[in-house]
Amino acid sequence: MIMAKPIGHFFYSICLLNLLFIPTNLQAISEAEMLNQAYQSTYTPEPSSKIIIKNGTVLTGTGLLMEKASVLIENNQIIAVGEGIDDGEAQVIDAEGKWVTPGIIDIHSHMGVYSAPGLRSSSDGNEATSPTTPHVWAEHSVWTQDPQYTLALKGGITTFHVLPGSANLIGGRGVTLKNIRSVTVQGMKFPGAPYTLKMACGENPKRVYGNRKSEPSTRMGNVAGYRKAWIEAQSYLNRLEEYESKSEDAKELGYAPSRDLELETLVGVLKGEILIQNHCYRGEEMAIMLDIAKEFGYKVTTFHHAIEAYKVADILAEQGVCAAMWADWWGFKHEAFDMVWENVAMVDQALSGTGCAIVHSDSAVGIQHLNQEAAKALSAGNRAGLDIDKARAIQWITLNPAKALGIADQVGSLEAGKMGDVVIWSGDPFSIYSKAEKVFIDGHIKYDSASTDAFTRTDFDLGIIIPEGDRL
Amino acid sequence: MKYFNSIFIITSLFFISAEAENHSRILIQNATVMTATDQGTLLETDVLIDQGIITKVGLDIEATDAFIIDATSKIITPGLIAPHSTLGLVEIESEPAARDDSTDEYSAGFSIVDAFNPSSVLIPYNRSGGITSAIVVPASGSGIYSGMASVFKTDGLLKIEPVAKDIAMIMEFGGTKDSRAADMLMLKDSFNLARRFTTSRSSILKGGKYSEAGDYTVRDIVAIQRLLKGEIPLIVRANRASDLLKMINFSKEHRINIIFLGAKEGWRIADTLATESIPVIIDPMDNIPSSFDSIGARLDNAAILHAAGVKILITSQNTHNSYLSRQGAGNAVAHGLSKDEAIKALTINIAETFGLEDAIGSIEVGKHADIVIWDNDPLEVSTFADEVLIDGNSISLMTRSKRLRDRYMKKLGLN
Numbered sequence: 001m002i003m004a005k006p007i008g009h010f011f012y013s014i015c016l017l018n019l020l021f022i023p024t025n026l027q028a029i030s031e032a033e034m035l036n037q038a039y040q041s042t043y044t045p046e047p048s049s050k051i052i053i054k055n056g057t058v059l060t061g062t063g064l065l066m067e068k069a070s071v072l073i074e075n076n077q078i079i080a081v082g083e084g085i086d087d088g089e090a091q092v093i094d095a096e097g098k099w100v101t102p103g104i105i106d107i108h109s110h111m112g113v114y115s116a117p118g119l120r121s122s123s124d125g126n127e128a129t130s131p132t133t134p135h136v137w138a139e140h141s142v143w144t145q146d147p148q149y150t151l152a153l154k155g156g157i158t159t160f161h162v163l164p165g166s167a168n169l170i171g172g173r174g175v176t177l178k179n180i181r182s183v184t185v186q187g188m189k190f191p192g193a194p195y196t197l198k199m200a201c202g203e204n205p206k207r208v209y210g211n212r213k214s215e216p217s218t219r220m221g222n223v224a225g226y227r228k229a230w231i232e233a234q235s236y237l238n239r240l241e242e243y244e245s246k247s248e249d250a251k252e253l254g255y256a257p258s259r260d261l262e263l264e265t266l267v268g269v270l271k272g273e274i275l276i277q278n279h280c281y282r283g284e285e286m287a288i289m290l291d292i293a294k295e296f297g298y299k300v301t302t303f304h305h306a307i308e309a310y311k312v313a314d315i316l317a318e319q320g321v322c323a324a325m326w327a328d329w330w331g332f333k334h335e336a337f338d339m340v341w342e343n344v345a346m347v348d349q350a351l352s353g354t355g356c357a358i359v360h361s362d363s364a365v366g367i368q369h370l371n372q373e374a375a376k377a378l379s380a381g382n383r384a385g386l387d388i389d390k391a392r393a394i395q396w397i398t399l400n401p402a403k404a405l406g407i408a409d410q411v412g413s414l415e416a417g418k419m420g421d422v423v424i425w426s427g428d429p430f431s432i433y434s435k436a437e438k439v440f441i442d443g444h445i446k447y448d449s450a451s452t453d454a455f456t457r458t459d460f461d462l463g464i465i466i467p468e469g470d471r472l
Numbered sequence: 473m474k475y476f477n478s479i480f481i482i483t484s485l486f487f488i489s490a491e492a493e494n495h496s497r498i499l500i501q502n503a504t505v506m507t508a509t510d511q512g513t514l515l516e517t518d519v520l521i522d523q524g525i526i527t528k529v530g531l532d533i534e535a536t537d538a539f540i541i542d543a544t545s546k547i548i549t550p551g552l553i554a555p556h557s558t559l560g561l562v563e564i565e566s567e568p569a570a571r572d573d574s575t576d577e578y579s580a581g582f583s584i585v586d587a588f589n590p591s592s593v594l595i596p597y598n599r600s601g602g603i604t605s606a607i608v609v610p611a612s613g614s615g616i617y618s619g620m621a622s623v624f625k626t627d628g629l630l631k632i633e634p635v636a637k638d639i640a641m642i643m644e645f646g647g648t649k650d651s652r653a654a655d656m657l658m659l660k661d662s663f664n665l666a667r668r669f670t671t672s673r674s675s676i677l678k679g680g681k682y683s684e685a686g687d688y689t690v691r692d693i694v695a696i697q698r699l700l701k702g703e704i705p706l707i708v709r710a711n712r713a714s715d716l717l718k719m720i721n722f723s724k725e726h727r728i729n730i731i732f733l734g735a736k737e738g739w740r741i742a743d744t745l746a747t748e749s750i751p752v753i754i755d756p757m758d759n760i761p762s763s764f765d766s767i768g769a770r771l772d773n774a775a776i777l778h779a780a781g782v783k784i785l786i787t788s789q790n791t792h793n794s795y796l797s798r799q800g801a802g803n804a805v806a807h808g809l810s811k812d813e814a815i816k817a818l819t820i821n822i823a824e825t826f827g828l829e830d831a832i833g834s835i836e837v838g839k840h841a842d843i844v845i846w847d848n849d850p851l852e853v854s855t856f857a858d859e860v861l862i863d864g865n866s867i868s869l870m871t872r873s874k875r876l877r878d879r880y881m882k883k884l885g886l887n
Binding site: 116117118147148151203310311313314328329330331332333334337338339340341342346349350364365368369372375376378379383384385386430431432433434435464465471472 | 562563564565566567570594757758759760761762763764766767768770789790791792793796799802803805806851852853854855856873874876877880881884886887
């Protein structure tokens, strides 16, 4: 959790510098990763006017629940949160009887790479042609007109992380997107968010390649595959560093190591610039993945689909590794058989409450109701005797995924200086009857349940049922 | 022999522990009763159970000899019914060795009764979530038909007879690999064959081969004949509005009863569905335009259908979490359905659709005492069952999942 912070700050500064058009300062990034900065976010919100959301029950995302509190937003940012805030010039939104939370963040989505409708031609999430593909980037698959984005928006989702699928041991780079409509993926990219790398444990890689009678076909084959890749990456890093350490004269006499797209991504991980997001179900496999990280000197940021995280929750808490979990999905594979409803709560409470728990969806249905998934996990935990309040549980879908994505200095809580990503709920977001009524992104209202026109439909939605009408 | 001995011991243990919990007369006192009848929700109401049957529902019932369950500030509902699942047939979806729900040998007449495993891990788990009965169906096969549905209770008792056997046939229209036009031709051909088979069985079977019967065995054809006689309904998995209309036409032409499963575009023809009295089994949360068959999917499908007068049955996304039909029902309420109607969609509407309404599906005199006592609003995901009665017996709510939880809570020092 905390470990992601320096990286987040690091990239945030890059983001600001980019906005100021001072590319020379990009030298802060390693030489190898510099070459991969050609696909920067082009998203810059229009300045937003001053809005005050008054009288709501506010879950700040920092661990507080404030009654009758206000949230003041101006110029794309949160200016103030709390009681007694007033601003005569601001447009007032009365949230009496309503609840206010940070924008919801889903750390595990395949929207855009597995779009709806599900067609062969838009099945773009798994480069399942080789078990190790760190050179592919999810953002280069993203379809910007996936109708699932607007459904998620209505569920309060303001930021989501799109990953390659889990067919491969090393599946490629993930990308963090803001839930705004844009014709280009660069226009959706979360400014300055660090890149991530998808890795996958267990059944999927060994099944996909084992069925083809190629490596890996076993879990031990999986582990050998990761280690071989990291050995190559280390050797590439050594070559890069050796070249860098030469004098200018010596450099002129020799050649720089040639670019290697696969190894550049892995080197980015070894240098702490790219965050590992690791699909991994079983407890013992998570422990092995942590040993691999130790062997090669990198960090695992988050285990995803961590059905058995509760079995190793103390190890995860001790090593500062987050677990992203479902509330109750299970049984679709053997490695998903030992699900417990209390998984999220147990991870959260491990080692005196130092665990980092995240509720994720991996589903275009689930992402629309992430608040309900958190509600199930909270209720199960408290029923088992843990004592977790809503103010903390909301962090499972706000601040904790923000930390694990390296963007917690910009989103994930309602704090002065953060992006104006805010959701007004019709009631307690832990109730099934509550719906997101208004969703703000960077201070702009992007969805308003009071008006059918208050959100931008994707191209797909236009005239698709009948020419004269739009999909809801 | 050793194997059989151990089974005997386990069975005996189960009955002993169950017996300790069981009483011939039980009085549930002072509950908020969501009856799933036209009476709706009754406050501070008592329910008397005698020999597993509900014998009285009313205020201040006197029954001095009955075992009392105090349900003050609790809500009770009929046991929930899973309207379309493979409960008891599948442990792990991705493992052929751990599923028992399909065949290549039979199609329309495939009865899954003998595959049902009452000791499946999924059964106590879903029971703890409030499911007391399940309509168990085979998975889709290669053709349009997948076979016949049967009904089981989730009491977990080691008995081999279902509550009701082969009560509906299941088919898919429009979502198959073939053209939907071919689906319709296959359907028509199979019906024609079943009709001819009635009059010229011997000539079709001449030579000991079923060549003229095509892909169908005698068992399949006999099952289709039951459809034609109106003995059982046909569950049709279909989503596109025009597919639904075509199937309605077909059903009228052949005078068969149909039930739709999916019906993601049902709202577009809600009035027709109501006029023709066709029930629909829906997952209210499935609003994804996941194919060109369901472009019109939306979250208020349930509310629109109900408002038009269509009987709705609510199912969950998958068998492992069959009990999450409650979450679907709650979301339907968030999008316009009434709470009482949502409870009906989880209980009595399912019983009525499958001809089980004399036995289960509501809290009324004469019904099996399949009752769930909830600690709060049963449509909230934060609510869980406090107690589950099946045939008047209080059934354990322990699950393998809770055993794992307890082991690791202890290991982590969290309890």
